[in-house]
Amino acid sequence: MKRGTRKIETQLAIIGTGIAGFAASIFAGQRGLEVAQFGHSGAMAYTTGYLDLLGVHDQRLQQNPWDALDALRQDEPRHPMSGLSNATIRAAIDGFTDAISDMGIGYTKAGDHNLSGLLPNGLAKPTLSVPDTMRPGITALETGAKTLVVDFEGLQGFSAKAFEVNFRDRWPELSSARLTFPGMENRQVFPEVLARSLETSATQQALAELIRPLLNGVEYVGLPAILGMHMPDEIRARMEEAIGVRLFEVPTIPPAVPGIRLRETFERALPEKGVQLEPQLKVAEVDFRPTGATLHLHGPMEDLEVEASAVLLATGRFLSGGLKSDQDSLSETLLDLPIRQPQDRDAWFRQDYLDPRGHPVNRLGVEVDGRFQPVGADGAPVHERLFAAGAILAHQDWVRQRCGAGLAIATAHAATEAAAAVLG
Amino acid sequence: MSARVYETEVLVIGGGATGSGVMRDLALRGINCILIDRKDLNAGASGGNHGLLHSGGRYATADAETAAECRREGEILKRLAPECIDDCGGLFVAVEGDDPEFANKFPEHCAGAGIPSEALTAAEAREREPALPENIIAAYAVPDATIDPFRIVLENVGHAERLNDSIYLPHTEIEGFEINDATITKALCRDRRSGEPVEIRARQFVNASGAWAEKVARLAGCSDVSLLYSKGTLLISNTRVTNGVVNRLRLPDDGDILVPGGTVSLLGTSSVTVDDPDGIAPTVPEVDRILAEGAAMLPVLNETRFVRAFSGVRPLLKSAGSEADGRKANRGFELFDHEDQGLCNFASVAGGKFTTFRLMAEKAGDLVAGRLGNSEPCMTNIEPLPSGDALRWTEPGAAARDWYRRADPADMVLCECEMVARSAVDTILADAPGAEDHMSLKAIALRSRIGKGACQGAFCAMRVTSHLYDRNVYDSPDGLRQMRDFVKERYKGVRPVLWGAQMPQTELAEILHCGLAGMDLAAAEEGADSK
Numbered sequence: 001m002k003r004g005t006r007k008i009e010t011q012l013a014i015i016g017t018g019i020a021g022f023a024a025s026i027f028a029g030q031r032g033l034e035v036a037q038f039g040h041s042g043a044m045a046y047t048t049g050y051l052d053l054l055g056v057h058d059q060r061l062q063q064n065p066w067d068a069l070d071a072l073r074q075d076e077p078r079h080p081m082s083g084l085s086n087a088t089i090r091a092a093i094d095g096f097t098d099a100i101s102d103m104g105i106g107y108t109k110a111g112d113h114n115l116s117g118l119l120p121n122g123l124a125k126p127t128l129s130v131p132d133t134m135r136p137g138i139t140a141l142e143t144g145a146k147t148l149v150v151d152f153e154g155l156q157g158f159s160a161k162a163f164e165v166n167f168r169d170r171w172p173e174l175s176s177a178r179l180t181f182p183g184m185e186n187r188q189v190f191p192e193v194l195a196r197s198l199e200t201s202a203t204q205q206a207l208a209e210l211i212r213p214l215l216n217g218v219e220y221v222g223l224p225a226i227l228g229m230h231m232p233d234e235i236r237a238r239m240e241e242a243i244g245v246r247l248f249e250v251p252t253i254p255p256a257v258p259g260i261r262l263r264e265t266f267e268r269a270l271p272e273k274g275v276q277l278e279p280q281l282k283v284a285e286v287d288f289r290p291t292g293a294t295l296h297l298h299g300p301m302e303d304l305e306v307e308a309s310a311v312l313l314a315t316g317r318f319l320s321g322g323l324k325s326d327q328d329s330l331s332e333t334l335l336d337l338p339i340r341q342p343q344d345r346d347a348w349f350r351q352d353y354l355d356p357r358g359h360p361v362n363r364l365g366v367e368v369d370g371r372f373q374p375v376g377a378d379g380a381p382v383h384e385r386l387f388a389a390g391a392i393l394a395h396q397d398w399v400r401q402r403c404g405a406g407l408a409i410a411t412a413h414a415a416t417e418a419a420a421a422v423l424g
Numbered sequence: 425m426s427a428r429v430y431e432t433e434v435l436v437i438g439g440g441a442t443g444s445g446v447m448r449d450l451a452l453r454g455i456n457c458i459l460i461d462r463k464d465l466n467a468g469a470s471g472g473n474h475g476l477l478h479s480g481g482r483y484a485t486a487d488a489e490t491a492a493e494c495r496r497e498g499e500i501l502k503r504l505a506p507e508c509i510d511d512c513g514g515l516f517v518a519v520e521g522d523d524p525e526f527a528n529k530f531p532e533h534c535a536g537a538g539i540p541s542e543a544l545t546a547a548e549a550r551e552r553e554p555a556l557p558e559n560i561i562a563a564y565a566v567p568d569a570t571i572d573p574f575r576i577v578l579e580n581v582g583h584a585e586r587l588n589d590s591i592y593l594p595h596t597e598i599e600g601f602e603i604n605d606a607t608i609t610k611a612l613c614r615d616r617r618s619g620e621p622v623e624i625r626a627r628q629f630v631n632a633s634g635a636w637a638e639k640v641a642r643l644a645g646c647s648d649v650s651l652l653y654s655k656g657t658l659l660i661s662n663t664r665v666t667n668g669v670v671n672r673l674r675l676p677d678d679g680d681i682l683v684p685g686g687t688v689s690l691l692g693t694s695s696v697t698v699d700d701p702d703g704i705a706p707t708v709p710e711v712d713r714i715l716a717e718g719a720a721m722l723p724v725l726n727e728t729r730f731v732r733a734f735s736g737v738r739p740l741l742k743s744a745g746s747e748a749d750g751r752k753a754n755r756g757f758e759l760f761d762h763e764d765q766g767l768c769n770f771a772s773v774a775g776g777k778f779t780t781f782r783l784m785a786e787k788a789g790d791l792v793a794g795r796l797g798n799s800e801p802c803m804t805n806i807e808p809l810p811s812g813d814a815l816r817w818t819e820p821g822a823a824a825r826d827w828y829r830r831a832d833p834a835d836m837v838l839c840e841c842e843m844v845a846r847s848a849v850d851t852i853l854a855d856a857p858g859a860e861d862h863m864s865l866k867a868i869a870l871r872s873r874i875g876k877g878a879c880q881g882a883f884c885a886m887r888v889t890s891h892l893y894d895r896n897v898y899d900s901p902d903g904l905r906q907m908r909d910f911v912k913e914r915y916k917g918v919r920p921v922l923w924g925a926q927m928p929q930t931e932l933a934e935i936l937h938c939g940l941a942g943m944d945l946a947a948a949e950e951g952a953d954s955k
Binding site for chain 1: 707708709712715833834835836837838883886887889890891893894896898899900901903904908911912915916919922923924927928930931932934935936937938939940941942943944945946947948
């Protein structure tokens with residue numbers, strides 16, 4: 001039996017619990033807005049932990065994302081980041097990385113160039129900011145330092161051997177080894193379980209003792225991303241002390257620790273900052289009225305009714321449920337916002353999966369105006385109190401452009417600013 | 425480069441049902457063979473079909489001879505290869521709008537071909553298949569069954585290898601023959617992966633290359649094999665929709681047959697005449713047409729989640745009136761001894777059905793054994809097909825059953841959709857046909873359910889690739905290239921069924937393959953290098 005309906009009020013209701021939704025919560029809180037945030041998806045577990053700004057433009061890798069943004073404004077004026085200045089974008093990203101660093105997950109400050117983020121299969125990708133736990137690996141690659149990468153018996157999808165073999169040409173001083181994780185003999189192991197186990201100093205010491213005999217003069221040791229779910233920087237420091245060399249993490253195949261870490265950190269820290277967060281509740285319906293909206297949510301124990309003065313939609317794409325399709329058409333799931341329809345389904349995807357131009361469907365989404373307000377076919381806002389941010393926006397291909405975090409953070413910032421202006 | 429040289433009694437060209445059947449047929453007579461395929465087992469029509477072991481009902485009206493052949497062969501296979509077969513039965517169903525006259529004559533035509541059929545009321549039919557609609561006007565039960573086309577071909581090859589050291593060479597393409605005095609002395613081949621020339625000396629040469637049989641025959645100077653290429657497309661659902669086979673009771677058309685296959689179902693098929701058996705792929709319009717036709721018989725298909733489509737090319741023998749419409753072509757087969765083409769040790773077997781592969785192999789085997797002076801009779805109609813441990817991973821659901829039964833906590837699951845464990849992959853690496861050769865991700869996928877579940881390789885391609893690096897199967901960036909080729913190939917079948925629940929799957933796949941594994945950039949880089 002449900003207990004009934006709980007009613008809450010807020011200034012800004014944020015729908016979505018991905019990077020864009022959480023970034024919007026942070027920015028709105030910093031601006032002194034009352035915030036409530038809702039969502040139900042675990043898509044954050046799919047991130048590497050890297051924060052990309054713009055790694056690929058014109059089908060080419062970009063060393064300098066700021067120059068690339070300048071080119072993007074020329075070549076793709078309708079890209080959601082094209083209406084924002086480099087200074088605005090940089091301020092938003094700094095605001096975000098400062099905030100998560102304060103919450104306990106250290107991130108490198110955005111530089112003038114992209115970093116070469118290590119990937120689990122022995123390749124690298126251009127990214128702007130990385131967790132502090134991953135930064136030493138980038139230096140090790142750049143300097144070709146003598147490095148040992150370790151994986152664990154029973155851990156699927158991360159092979160130190162594959163990492164070594166595929167980096168071998170540009171990193172000859174790299175070697176690999178396999179260990180049995182302390183206390184996890186003869187079983188399949190998952191990164192999340194290993195990370196939680198490494199929160200205890202006994203496991204940290206036991207693992208350090210297994211690694212020490214393998215060092216053989218290396219300067220760095222790389223591990224899959226398992227250095228604790230909370231306080232990874234502290235765990236890394238302790239492990240480094242115990243092993244005696246620099247330690248770094250490499251992202252793994254999802255569900256992966258860096259994303260779960262971010263999610264758990266937001267879920268812990270944001271309510272402390274006054275955000276009314278319901279991370280497991282899906283918004284079922286939204287009724288707009290001239291000065292705001294009522295959101296209806298159905299929980300297992302009680303229903304929730306939210307009176308909000310403004311709504312920010314950051315529900316992502318198909319994976320997190322912001323968009324859906326049937327056999328013939330694409331649609332936005334919550335508000336049925338207009339989505340431009342290609343001629344037919346044959347035009348959604350290209351013939352070649354890895355076509356460097358990307359698939360047309362990925363650039364379809366919610367159309368917004370300069371204030372990040374969803375617009376109808378007439379170009380006018382669908383509602384005066386509705387804003388949108390993140391991957392649901394049209395005219396971007398965040399996967400191929402390597403701009404997912406930059407898009408989420410920059411547009412969340414801009415949409416929050418616009419909402420704040422309306423809210424006065 | 426000097427050629428790798430092999431010597432054998434019989435070279436069999438084509439690793440499909442017929443070629444593998446010839447290999448086993450000859451091995452059972454004590455004759456040593458080499459089987460080659462330019463790709464790998466079941467690369468053509470043998471891997472691109474419904475997996476339907478026809479009762480013959482489908483052909484009863486138009487082609488009584490083929491229908492009777494299907495019935496006899498179906499009975500033999502059910503008896504001798506039960507582990508490859510699900511004897512689930514089948515229905516022929518007509519719905520409102522279908523020709524009642526065609527339906528009325530069906531039992532008579534079945535009887536003419538010796539096929540038992542049982543008339544059912546609409547209520548009885550729906551009791552057997554609850555997914556059937558209300559508007560049934562006629563229904564008959566027939567002894568249709570399903571066959572795992574991958575398993576039976578793997579078992580054929582595995583058995584032949586164990587019997588007398590016959591061997592199978594994948595990725596070995598025939599490029600020409602050396603002929604002296606009306607006798608082929610050797611086949612000139614090439615290893616398609618290494619580029620290395622391969623020379624195979626044999627006393628007899630059998631062309632069982634399915635849709636490529638005309639091309640291979642021409643390499644030996646024979647112009648008597650003339651084929652019509654009929655492309656058929658099928659859709660695979662994420663779950664099993666019906667208990668048994670359901671056929672539309674009308675003249676064959678698109679979307680007429682739904683065949684269960686373990687935990688999935690296959691819907692098809694179209695028939696489009698194409699000029700070339702190579703480079704075919706399913707298209708969006710084909711998928712939409714098959715689904716619309718199928719849903720007229722089974723409306724539940726409108727709500728069914730499809731994970732992939734695929735196409736095969738039926739190699740049909742050309743005959744009068746067949747040029748315009750492959751469906752009118754005879755589904756029978758023919759054995760060419762090529763003696764009127766001036767060759768005494770070459771044979772081609774072409775046309776036919778998957779269901780009749782054993783008979784095709786028997787006829788080819790009789791000819792070849794006779795030419796070799798071997799008087800041993802064919803055994804494949806009495807000798808049960810043994811079941812190999814490395815070969816039982818292709819059936820949907822088999823790997824999951826095995827994993828649960830063994831309950832070994834250390835045996836990690838590499839493919840979560842289909843529950844394919846590391847131990848299953850290791851068994852394939854050790855013992856499956858082709859294992860002595862280099863066993864790639866693609867080859868393992870062919871011999872298991874890897875990449876065939878709901879995620880269509882999003883996760884398992886990366887996990888199995890990691891595992892192959894761990895096992896030293898891969899020791900260079902070539903492993904990543906093979907992973908890319910694999911997901912690109914899977915996508916061709918995924919693309920036409922991309923809507924609904926497959927959209928999030930594909931978005932996730934792209935996040936993993938491009939975002940985490942950088943495949944798009946690596947592909948672009950390689951493209952730029954090669955330009």
